[in-house]
Amino acid sequence: MRYIKDFFEISSQYDAFLLDLWGVIHDGEQLYPMVSGVLERLYQEQKKVIFLSNAPRRAENVARVLQQLGIKTQYYHSIVTSGEAAYNYVQKKFNVQNSYYFLGPEKDAPWCDVGLLDELKIPHSPLEKADFILNVGFENDFQPLEELLPRLQAAIQLKIPMICANPDIEVVKQNGTRIFCAGLIAKEYEKMGGEVEYFGKPYAKIYQLALKQLKEINPQKILAVGDSLETDIAGAGKAGLDCALITGGILKNALHGADNTPDMQKLSAQINDIAPNYVLAALGQN
Numbered sequence: 001m002r003y004i005k006d007f008f009e010i011s012s013q014y015d016a017f018l019l020d021l022w023g024v025i026h027d028g029e030q031l032y033p034m035v036s037g038v039l040e041r042l043y044q045e046q047k048k049v050i051f052l053s054n055a056p057r058r059a060e061n062v063a064r065v066l067q068q069l070g071i072k073t074q075y076y077h078s079i080v081t082s083g084e085a086a087y088n089y090v091q092k093k094f095n096v097q098n099s100y101y102f103l104g105p106e107k108d109a110p111w112c113d114v115g116l117l118d119e120l121k122i123p124h125s126p127l128e129k130a131d132f133i134l135n136v137g138f139e140n141d142f143q144p145l146e147e148l149l150p151r152l153q154a155a156i157q158l159k160i161p162m163i164c165a166n167p168d169i170e171v172v173k174q175n176g177t178r179i180f181c182a183g184l185i186a187k188e189y190e191k192m193g194g195e196v197e198y199f200g201k202p203y204a205k206i207y208q209l210a211l212k213q214l215k216e217i218n219p220q221k222i223l224a225v226g227d228s229l230e231t232d233i234a235g236a237g238k239a240g241l242d243c244a245l246i247t248g249g250i251l252k253n254a255l256h257g258a259d260n261t262p263d264m265q266k267l268s269a270q271i272n273d274i275a276p277n278y279v280l281a282a283l284g285q286n
Helices: 035-044 059-069 082-093 149-158 182-191 204-212 229-238 264-270
Strands: 016-019 048-053 078-081 100-103 132-135 162-164 170-172 178-180 196-198 222-226 242-246 278-280
Touching: 035 048, 048 059, 048 204, 059 078, 059 082, 078 082, 078 204, 082 132, 082 162, 082 204, 132 182, 149 182, 162 182, 182 196, 204 229, 222 229, 229 242
Parallel strands: 016 048, 016 222, 048 078, 100 132, 132 162, 162 196, 222 242, 242 278
Antiparallel strands: 170 178
16 A cells, blocks of 8 residues: 555556546536546546446436536546446346336436436336335435435335445535435445345446456556545455545545645554555645
8 A cells, every 4th residue: 555646656557547436536516626637638648537436327417417517528438337337237127017216316316307217217106116216315415314214114114125326325525525325325224124236336247347348458457546445445456456545535534634645544544454556635636
């Protein structure tokens, strides 16, 4: 585990990069400083970039958000999302004769014509009629988990399986605001005895989707970059890839001091299994 100050200290060793989005490129509302310059340079150096995200949305929807944030499409080869992986699974297992209960924010709801499964024409339904729960997150950013427990308990009694389209427990905005994600709901559902199928990092299927697009590149020449030990680093390690941890995302409050650099001793204490090859405060440097 080596601390580096500049991403370009190591980038020449790799031909392709799997870059996390939230916590590395943006915080859901704005880009992190200097990341556009990093992506432009990687493009100029003819490196392949795949954005590998636990966003519970189709890749095309994520692409629209990136465009709005100012990320040029030529800067990346493709986008692979947990939502896309979940979509593929549902497409193979269910059909229009089935129905699902939607759990998530209004902005992703099927009745707003932006739902993850809209293209499949599978209807959404009340909980008691659903064949599965599609969990894309909390209904609003600050909804307490306790508010959902009666519904989760009802689903347990009905033996309804849950599809979790975002295994993240939480994400953090640049201003320090912490937002809980679908993964927290799914873990609670499992504790209560429910059945959960996860899609996204750190699970293997999303890495298989991404690496399929990099067949011509030696896996030893692919670097995964993310801000979560539990998802980005664990997933990359299990996939046999080198990985770099960005500490300025979800870990910033826990690790960064006044000089805005990570405390490596504190970081070491947080690592249970897979350690990153590299550690850096941010993808782009001020």
